[in-house]
Amino acid sequence: MEKVEVKELLDAGVHFGHLTRKWNPNMAPYIYMERNGIHIINLYKTAAKIEETSEALAKIAASGKKILFVATKKQAKDIVAEKAGAVNQPYITERWPGGMLTNFVTIRKAVKKMASIDRMKKDGTFNSLSKKERLQVNRLRAKLEKNLGSISDMTRLPGAIFVVDIMREHIAIKEAQKLNIPIFAMVDTNSDPREVDYLIPSNDDASKSIDKILSIVTSAIADGLNERKAERSEKEGKAKKADAKAKPAPKADAAVASEEEE
Structure with missing residues (x-):
C-alpha cells in the first residue's frame, strides 16, 4: 500500500473543515486550528486514519466480501460511481432506498425484477405485450436501473459500507449500525465521529478532496482483490499438482493391462 503524503492531501484541500459555529465537539481531537472562522483539520491525523482504513478495507476485499459505497450529494456522485465501479464494488449514488440493508430481501426482489424484464426482452415475451404495457415495463426497468443498477451484483449483505457525508446519509448509517456492518466514512468537522467504526477526518464537500480520498x-x-486472486491461483495450482500426483501414469496402466491379457 502506498504511503499517504500530507502534501497531496493539502493540495486537494482535504484540510478545510466547516464554519466553527457548525462544528461537532467530538471532532476536536482531529482539528488543528481555526482560520477565518473555519476549522482546519489536522492532516497528520487524517493520513494516519487513511492508512488504518485502507488496511481494513483491503482485508475485507481480500476476504471476498463487497464494500458498498454510499454518496448521494452532487459533488460526490460521479466520483463514487467511477471509483467504486473501477474496483467492481456496489454503490448507491441516487436516493438511498429505505431498507436497503435492513430489508435486503425486498431490495433483492426488485433487482431480480430487472433481470426478469431483461429475460422477457431476450426471449421475445416483451414483444407480445401491448404498446402501453411495453412502455410501463420500460419505465419500470429504467427506474430500477437508476436506483439499483449499481448493486445488481450484490447478492448478499456487504462486508462494510463506505460513506461520504454521514449527516446526509444518516439513514444508511442507522441501518448499518442495526446490522453491525462496519462503517467507514469521510467525516467532516460538523459530524459526530462516534457514529462510524473507521473515520477519515476530511473535507467531504469539495470534489477534489473526495476524489483524493476515494482514489486512495x-x-x-x-x-x-489482487491478493485474493493470487491466493486463489496458488490454491488452484497446488490442487492441480496434487491431482497429477494422485493419478497413476497412463503408460504404467497400459503395461499392466497388456501383462494381464497375456
Whole structure:
C-alpha cells in the first residue's frame, strides 16, 4: 500500500473543515486550528486514519466480501460511481432506498425484477405485450436501473459500507449500525465521529478532496482483490499438482493391462 503524503492531501484541500459555529465537539481531537472562522483539520491525523482504513478495507476485499459505497450529494456522485465501479464494488449514488440493508430481501426482489424484464426482452415475451404495457415495463426497468443498477451484483449483505457525508446519509448509517456492518466514512468537522467504526477526518464537500480520498481507499481495495486472486491461483495450482500426483501414469496402466491379457 502506498504511503499517504500530507502534501497531496493539502493540495486537494482535504484540510478545510466547516464554519466553527457548525462544528461537532467530538471532532476536536482531529482539528488543528481555526482560520477565518473555519476549522482546519489536522492532516497528520487524517493520513494516519487513511492508512488504518485502507488496511481494513483491503482485508475485507481480500476476504471476498463487497464494500458498498454510499454518496448521494452532487459533488460526490460521479466520483463514487467511477471509483467504486473501477474496483467492481456496489454503490448507491441516487436516493438511498429505505431498507436497503435492513430489508435486503425486498431490495433483492426488485433487482431480480430487472433481470426478469431483461429475460422477457431476450426471449421475445416483451414483444407480445401491448404498446402501453411495453412502455410501463420500460419505465419500470429504467427506474430500477437508476436506483439499483449499481448493486445488481450484490447478492448478499456487504462486508462494510463506505460513506461520504454521514449527516446526509444518516439513514444508511442507522441501518448499518442495526446490522453491525462496519462503517467507514469521510467525516467532516460538523459530524459526530462516534457514529462510524473507521473515520477519515476530511473535507467531504469539495470534489477534489473526495476524489483524493476515494482514489486512495479504492486503490487499497484493488490491492486486497489482487491478493485474493493470487491466493486463489496458488490454491488452484497446488490442487492441480496434487491431482497429477494422485493419478497413476497412463503408460504404467497400459503395461499392466497388456501383462494381464497375456
